[in-house]
Amino acid sequence: MRQFQLLRSNAPRAIAIAAAILVTVGVSGCHWFSKKDSAYQMSPESRPLEVPPDLDRPGTEGAMQVPDTGTQSVTRSEMSATSQAAASASGFTVGGERDDVFAKVGTALAGVDGLVIASKAQLLGTYDVSYQGDNFLVRVTKVDSGVYVSAVDPRGMPATSAAATQLIATLKSGLGGS
Secondary structure, eight states: OHHHHHHHHHHHHHHHHHHHHHHHHHHHTHHHHSOOOHHHHSOTTTSOOOOOGGGSSOOOTTOOOOOOTTOOOTTOOOOOHHHHHHTGGGEEEEOSOHHHHHHHHHHHHHTSTTEEEEEEETTTTEEEEEETTEEEEEEEEEETTEEEEEEEOTTSSBOOSHHHHHHHHHHHHHHTOO
């Protein structure tokens, strides 16, 4: 019986030692598995940014091409004298203010048989027209010597089709252009 008492008296001591070992391992065990990297220990805001290799500089494939100086936009509000001379077959100059001439061109276009005005944009100074099966713009722009009225194809170049040339001739005679 004495032997049983000895074992019994050692049980709380063994439990206490086992508990102390478990607590010590539990508290200090985290540092065994932690990373030694200093970036990991920093706050998320101050960690260095890692960028994939293909995203660290912009791609140069398909970079913007420089446009030719000879082309002009349909929405351009002024024209130089050289571009006027090149487009003389598809345009003419009228004296006056741009908005007044724009209204006169609209009235003259309404009187042309077979012409359909699809849309107009006074701010841009353009009428989108269909005449004799051809679609083009009639553009009214301010120039040094007055207002230039011209026919422009969908590419923004002077329209040289027979329908555009005939319509410009009609508008020139109707508005007294030069």
